[in-house]
Amino acid sequence: MQKRIVVTGLGIVSPLGIGISENWERYLSGVSGIGEFEIEGIDPVTCAGKVSDNELEEFIPEDKNGKIDRFTGFALVASKTALNDAKIGDDFDREKIGVFIGSAYSGLNIIEKQIKMLYTEGPRKVHPILMQNNLTNAPSGEVAIELDLKGPNIGFSCGACSSDYGIIQAYNILQQHDIDAMIAGGTEAPLLPRVFEELRPKGLFNGDNASLSQTSCPFDIARKGFVLSEGAGIVVLETLSSAEKRGVDVYGELIGFGISYGNNDYTNQKNPGFNSKVSCIKQVLESASIDSSKVDYVNASGISGIEEDMEESEVIKSVFGKEAGRIPVSSIKGSLGLSIGASGAIDTIFSLLSLKKNILPQTNRLENIAPVCNSLFHLSKPEEKSANVILSNNFGYGGNNVSLAFKSI
Amino acid sequence: MTNTTKKDKVVVTGMGIMSPIGVGIDTFWESIVNGKSGISEITRFNTERYPTKIAGEIKDFDPGEYMPDNLADNLCRYSQFGLATAQMAIQDAGLDLGRFNKDRVGVSIGIGTETLLYYDEKTAIENNNYNLRSKPPTESRNITSIISDYLGSSGPGFVIATACSSGNQAIGIAKEMIRAGQADIVLTGGVEAPIFPLNLAAFCSLRVLSKRNDDPSKASRPFDKDRDGFVMGEGAGMLVLESEEAAYKRGVRVYGEVAGYGATSDAFHMTKPSMDKVQISKSMLLAIEEANLNINDIDYINAHGTSTRANDSGETKAIKIVCGKNAYNIPVSSTKSMTGHLMGAAGAVELIVCILAIKNGIIPPTINLENPALDCDLDYVPNKARKKEINAAISNSFGFGGNNSTLVVKRINNTLTN
Numbered sequence: 001m002q003k004r005i006v007v008t009g010l011g012i013v014s015p016l017g018i019g020i021s022e023n024w025e026r027y028l029s030g031v032s033g034i035g036e037f038e039i040e041g042i043d044p045v046t047c048a049g050k051v052s053d054n055e056l057e058e059f060i061p062e063d064k065n066g067k068i069d070r071f072t073g074f075a076l077v078a079s080k081t082a083l084n085d086a087k088i089g090d091d092f093d094r095e096k097i098g099v100f101i102g103s104a105y106s107g108l109n110i111i112e113k114q115i116k117m118l119y120t121e122g123p124r125k126v127h128p129i130l131m132q133n134n135l136t137n138a139p140s141g142e143v144a145i146e147l148d149l150k151g152p153n154i155g156f157s158c159g160a161c162s163s164d165y166g167i168i169q170a171y172n173i174l175q176q177h178d179i180d181a182m183i184a185g186g187t188e189a190p191l192l193p194r195v196f197e198e199l200r201p202k203g204l205f206n207g208d209n210a211s212l213s214q215t216s217c218p219f220d221i222a223r224k225g226f227v228l229s230e231g232a233g234i235v236v237l238e239t240l241s242s243a244e245k246r247g248v249d250v251y252g253e254l255i256g257f258g259i260s261y262g263n264n265d266y267t268n269q270k271n272p273g274f275n276s277k278v279s280c281i282k283q284v285l286e287s288a289s290i291d292s293s294k295v296d297y298v299n300a301s302g303i304s305g306i307e308e309d310m311e312e313s314e315v316i317k318s319v320f321g322k323e324a325g326r327i328p329v330s331s332i333k334g335s336l337g338l339s340i341g342a343s344g345a346i347d348t349i350f351s352l353l354s355l356k357k358n359i360l361p362q363t364n365r366l367e368n369i370a371p372v373c374n375s376l377f378h379l380s381k382p383e384e385k386s387a388n389v390i391l392s393n394n395f396g397y398g399g400n401n402v403s404l405a406f407k408s409i
Numbered sequence: 410m411t412n413t414t415k416k417d418k419v420v421v422t423g424m425g426i427m428s429p430i431g432v433g434i435d436t437f438w439e440s441i442v443n444g445k446s447g448i449s450e451i452t453r454f455n456t457e458r459y460p461t462k463i464a465g466e467i468k469d470f471d472p473g474e475y476m477p478d479n480l481a482d483n484l485c486r487y488s489q490f491g492l493a494t495a496q497m498a499i500q501d502a503g504l505d506l507g508r509f510n511k512d513r514v515g516v517s518i519g520i521g522t523e524t525l526l527y528y529d530e531k532t533a534i535e536n537n538n539y540n541l542r543s544k545p546p547t548e549s550r551n552i553t554s555i556i557s558d559y560l561g562s563s564g565p566g567f568v569i570a571t572a573c574s575s576g577n578q579a580i581g582i583a584k585e586m587i588r589a590g591q592a593d594i595v596l597t598g599g600v601e602a603p604i605f606p607l608n609l610a611a612f613c614s615l616r617v618l619s620k621r622n623d624d625p626s627k628a629s630r631p632f633d634k635d636r637d638g639f640v641m642g643e644g645a646g647m648l649v650l651e652s653e654e655a656a657y658k659r660g661v662r663v664y665g666e667v668a669g670y671g672a673t674s675d676a677f678h679m680t681k682p683s684m685d686k687v688q689i690s691k692s693m694l695l696a697i698e699e700a701n702l703n704i705n706d707i708d709y710i711n712a713h714g715t716s717t718r719a720n721d722s723g724e725t726k727a728i729k730i731v732c733g734k735n736a737y738n739i740p741v742s743s744t745k746s747m748t749g750h751l752m753g754a755a756g757a758v759e760l761i762v763c764i765l766a767i768k769n770g771i772i773p774p775t776i777n778l779e780n781p782a783l784d785c786d787l788d789y790v791p792n793k794a795r796k797k798e799i800n801a802a803i804s805n806s807f808g809f810g811g812n813n814s815t816l817v818v819k820r821i822n823n824t825l826t827n
Contacts, residue, residue, distance in 0.1 A: 136570030141810025
């Protein structure tokens with residue numbers, strides 16, 4: 001028999017701040033985490049979403065300060081917050097909690113530094129900490145050590161869907177193993193010259209002469225590409241029976257997911273990107289056994305991409321038909337940018353908060369809806385609504401698509 | 410959540426392999442049975458300033474046999490391995506993917522850390538510090554995307570990164586997806602091409618590599634009293650997993666069942682294994698339990714057996730905790746003695762070893778085991794392969810980050826139905 005899996009804790013580190021209420025309230029009031037920064041090695045000023053170093057320092061455990069890579073630091077802080085939020089204390093069997101955390105770029109910060117070291121000072125100067133700090137599973141490993149979690153422990157990597165796979169496979173583990181709770185999500189610290197270089201041809205915002213308010217502006221006529229940001233999103237997935245036994249609050253139930261990949265096999269299919277996204281949303285509805293008319297809100301991928309936002313609008317219209325104009329849709333990337341391997345989990349957290357707090361978030365920085373995105377019901381301000389079923393889409397620029405369905409409980 | 414029918418048994422129907430002791434299943438197995446070492450001096454860059462100068466290099470791989478030159482030029486070496494072994498496995502399974510719903514074909518690949526491998530290879534070539542190729546790779550997408558593009562598949566695809574246990578965990582997770590009805594077929598395994606300047610420097614700095622530079626073929630010597638660290642190697646192991654029902658419907662050969670997967674975490678230290686061995690033992694026990702077997706049913710253990718002091722003693726202790734007195738009756742061997750440590754690929758290559766051991770009724774040896782260490786007193790099948798009927802085998806893998814993973818593979822009778 002299928003177990004019911006719910007979310008009992010949330011943790012977030014983002015350019016908007018550290019902590020759930022900080023992020024939620026700042027977001028709803030329209031604050032943006034996107035700013036102009038001088039990043040060493042990039043010319044001259046770059047738009048990005050950066051996590052405040054001062055704030056981060058307050059949260060990193062003292063004995064870890066300076067000893068772990070930035071992406072692991074984010075994950076550690078977000079996981080601790082999430083575990084506290086779920087009220088998981090010392091009486092919880094630590095062997096029944098696992099950790100699945102995704103990241104696309106992993107420890108690129110330390111890799112860059114050590115490559116420099118190798119080619120200036122030679123191999124014997126390469127630091128022993130490189131290996132343990134660069135690993136994709138460094139966050140999951142460090143979180144397990146810090147919080148004493150002895151269940152399955154895996155790092156996932158799948159571009160912008162890295163955190164989604166962490167969540168989905170955590171769901172599978174809860175279903176099929178004797179595990180009660182999973183720390184799941186993603187983390188990313190990609191604000192490095194190489195990443196900006198690599199992502200420009202993949203649709204990264206290339207902002208000359210644009211005002212800050214027009215950098216990340218999902219579905220807006222002025223959108224010019226996605227804006228890179230950093231952060232971590234962590235959820236505590238738990239079996240409903242464990243949550244009930246503990247008598248804790250539940251944010252929502254994970255009732256279904258869709259997964260697809262828009263492969264580049266153009267010879268066999270037309271428009272694989274579009275079709276794979278349609279398939280992804282159809283799968284999520286089917287696996288959740290819900291009719292499209294029952295969806296109360298879609299937290300869109302909406303990365304502020306010229307092609308991507310248009311395509312997502314068409315995909316939603318194609319799946320929901322007439323209903324598309326009725327279902328409120330918004331993207332949080334206007335304030336948060338695209339944090340690659342963390343973005344799916346951060347979207348998920350905002351989706352769960354909207355279920356819990358009965359408020360649907362608006363799309364920040366959306367001033368003039370692009371005609372090609374106009375078939376959707378865009379939220380321009382927060383809307384009070386008690387939603388029952390919501391979808392959280394995450395469509396990566398690399399062709400990976402995930403959509404998660406949550407239900408209030 | 411509704412899933413399509415729950416598929417109980419997950420079986421292996423195809424395999425592909427690439428290793429320092431052979432490209433392709435037949436060559437590989439012949440080397441295993443003959444106890445051949447694949448370790449030699451590193452030839453691809455100058456190792457003068459490195460304390461370790463040896464590794465398990467694959468010398469007979471021509472990417473052009475498996476992919477167009479322009480694609481090979483774009484890909485990292487590990488992606489070339491992945492794509493080549495994926496083709497071997499698909500062919501071995503007799504799969505015509507055109508006849509499948511491509512949304513239901515998944516890819517789950519284990520690998521150390523793609524970011525490190527990609528930039529290590531790229532910067533080595535840019536700095537003229539690598540002589541195997543002259544153009545730096547340009548494709549930085551996940552290897553799963555590259556394989557999915559090649560197969561034309563559009564189902565779930567993701568990389569599992571748990572350091573040295575990645576291949577093992579990737580297969581375990583793939584099994585769960587098929588069981589949950591989320592995919593009909595999953596191409597799964599592990600790949601790694603770590604013999605590059607930064608990776609070697611990193612492992613040297615950790616002082617975990619063997620320095621037996623003057624006698625490479627004797628360097629990887631798991632459980633021996635003179636072992637002095639592991640030897641890194643490159644390779645890939647790829648498997649086609651599907652439900653037993655689907656395999657029977659297709660009427661194809663079934664190699665065996667992936668019957669149990671156990672995974673735990675030490676929650677102790679990022680690079681040092683926990684001394685008490687409780688979590689390693691538990692990962693083995695969980696896998697055996699899931700396979701519905703008893704300790705006495707296990708005919709062979711393919712050990713993680715890295716040839717480091719800490720691992721081999723610790724793993725021996727864990728096997729004794731799990732098997733009790735019976736530990737002395739179960740053959741345990743480490744094929745890393747021949748292949749070297751294939752890192753992210755190790756778990757997959759070693760599961761393939763278990764399957765071939767079942768198929769051929771032969772237990773692979775632990776070579777270079779001349780004087781077992783005092784605290785290594787099990788039957789490690791020293792130096793010579795042994796004939797024995799095997800019905801169930803275990804493959805252990807442990808990784809940095811303190812993660813432990815075990816797979817159990819079982820013989821399936823009536824392997825052909827049509």
